[in-house]
Amino acid sequence: MDEFDPTQHPHRRYNPLTDEYILVSPHRARRPWLGQVEPSQPPSLPQYDPACYLCPGNKRAGGIVNDAYTSTFIFPNDFAALTPAPVPAAPEPPHSLLNKGAMMGCSNPHPHCQVWSMSDIPTIPGKELASFKRYASSESDVPASDAPKAANNRPCLLCEYAHFEVNGSSGERIVTKNDDWVALVPWWATWPFELLVLPYRRHIRSISDLTPEEKSDFARILSEVTIRYDNLFFSSFPYSMGIHQGPISLEAAQVKKDCEDDCEVPHLHLHFAPPLLRSATVRKFLVGFELMAEAQRDLTPEQGASRLRECGTKHYADSL
Numbered sequence: 001m002d003e004f005d006p007t008q009h010p011h012r013r014y015n016p017l018t019d020e021y022i023l024v025s026p027h028r029a030r031r032p033w034l035g036q037v038e039p040s041q042p043p044s045l046p047q048y049d050p051a052c053y054l055c056p057g058n059k060r061a062g063g064i065v066n067d068a069y070t071s072t073f074i075f076p077n078d079f080a081a082l083t084p085a086p087v088p089a090a091p092e093p094p095h096s097l098l099n100k101g102a103m104m105g106c107s108n109p110h111p112h113c114q115v116w117s118m119s120d121i122p123t124i125p126g127k128e129l130a131s132f133k134r135y136a137s138s139e140s141d142v143p144a145s146d147a148p149k150a151a152n153n154r155p156c157l158l159c160e161y162a163h164f165e166v167n168g169s170s171g172e173r174i175v176t177k178n179d180d181w182v183a184l185v186p187w188w189a190t191w192p193f194e195l196l197v198l199p200y201r202r203h204i205r206s207i208s209d210l211t212p213e214e215k216s217d218f219a220r221i222l223s224e225v226t227i228r229y230d231n232l233f234f235s236s237f238p239y240s241m242g243i244h245q246g247p248i249s250l251e252a253a254q255v256k257k258d259c260e261d262d263c264e265v266p267h268l269h270l271h272f273a274p275p276l277l278r279s280a281t282v283r284k285f286l287v288g289f290e291l292m293a294e295a296q297r298d299l300t301p302e303q304g305a306s307r308l309r310e311c312g313t314k315h316y317a318d319s320l
Contacts, residue, residue, distance in 0.1 A: 007300055015188035016135070016157055018127045022190055023289075023296040026303070077114060125244050129266055132157055136265040148203040151264030158267035161186075162200035173301055175308045176224050180217040183225050185305040190295040192277045192284050193232065193304045195225060198269035205246035205266055224313050225272065231311035235280035240273045 004011075010025045053060045057068045062078040116122075121129060135157040136150060147163035150156040165174055165184055174184045175195065186196045199214060210218065229237035246266040275283040277298065290296050 007303065013188045013301075015186075016161070017131050017188075018124065019131055021294055022188055023294060024300055025296060025298055026300050028298040121247055125247075128244060129247070132265045132267070135160075148201070150203050150205075150267075154265060156203050156265060156267050158198055158269055159200075159203050162198055166200050173305045175228065175305050176221065178217045178221055180214045181221040183221055185301040185308070187301060189301040189304065190297060191273045191275065192297060192299060193229070193272075193274050193308060194301075195272035195308075196269060197221060197225065197272065198267065204268045205264055206248065207243060207245055207268055209268075227313055227315050228308050228311040229272075229274060231314075231316045232307060233276060233280040234316045237274060237276060237280075239275075242271045242273075244269055244271065 006024070007026055010023065010027065012021045012023055014021055048055050050058070052058060054066065056066055056070070056073075059065050060075075060078055064075075064078075066075070067073065136154040138155075145160060145163060145168075148156065148159040150159070162182055165171070166177065166182055173187065174182060176183050177200070180199050180201055181197060182200045183195050183197045185194060189196075199210075204210065204214070226237070226239075229239060244266075245268045246263050277284040284298075286295075
């Protein structure tokens with residue numbers, strides 16, 4: 001029997017953040033592709049479109065006129081999945097096994113983000129919070145290291161993981177790093193070029209806890225990561241990015257009462273989930289096995305990180 005080769009043979013990897021497994025099948029990357037191919041995106045978008053409801057000075061769908069903004073513009077979502085209280089209470093599900101969730105799609109080409117505020121912790125961050133708590137409570141099972149610690153000197157899952165990737169491994173999953181932040185393709189990555197971006201020098205529970213220097217390094221690593229994404233397939237690379245941090249409350253005293261040290265164990269981090277797989281027009285679809293069994297990817301995280309590292313930090317469009 002051949003010796004196991006993680007770049008050729010299928011295997012499973014454990015995701016400690018969500019307590020789930022992913023199937024890695026690198027041999028599938030060599031299969032011929034006859035599936036759907038998306039049209040290429042235009043190299044650039046117009047800075048102003050008179051028909052766009054988000055452009056400066058234009059009227060939005062609800063009739064409100066946008067400011068003539070020249071920088072980041074913040075406004076309430078006209079069709080938000082969550083609406084401010086008071087609203088009628090949702091009915092209880094007819095059976096304990098039925099729960100529902102909101103769907104959200106990108107409805108316009110402008111670079112944009114959304115801030116969601118819920119009275120309950122959503123499912124995916126909730127799984128991560130449970131994993132952070134479980135790891136912080138398993139100090140006797142955690143090998144001693146000089147990685148940063150959370151409150152009361154409790155071990156932090158992502159502090160330990162980042163410390164290992166930066167100091168204890170070959171660095172083959174690291175795409176880039178600076179004095180405070182590291183961007184890497186995690187061992188358990190699902191999307192082909194998924195990235196985890198996190199501070200690695202100290203335990204930070206919230207983006208509001210960043211120092212001015214950490215904020216500057218944060219901006220720099222975000223710029224470098226997104227340029228590398230565009231350079232990968234010489235296109236405006238699509239992705240979803242989310243910031244996960246410790247839960248917060250409007251009442252600081254209530255936070256302390258409800259959470260105690262549990263609110264201090266989560267570690268600030270960002271998830272980048274880009275769908276492109278082979279080119280600017282071929283993307284990864286989550287279907288079949290992924291929906292019915294468990295997540296699966298066609299190239300190893302190490303291969304994904306290597307591809308991104310090979311992309312320079314000078315944007316490809318600057319050479320056109």
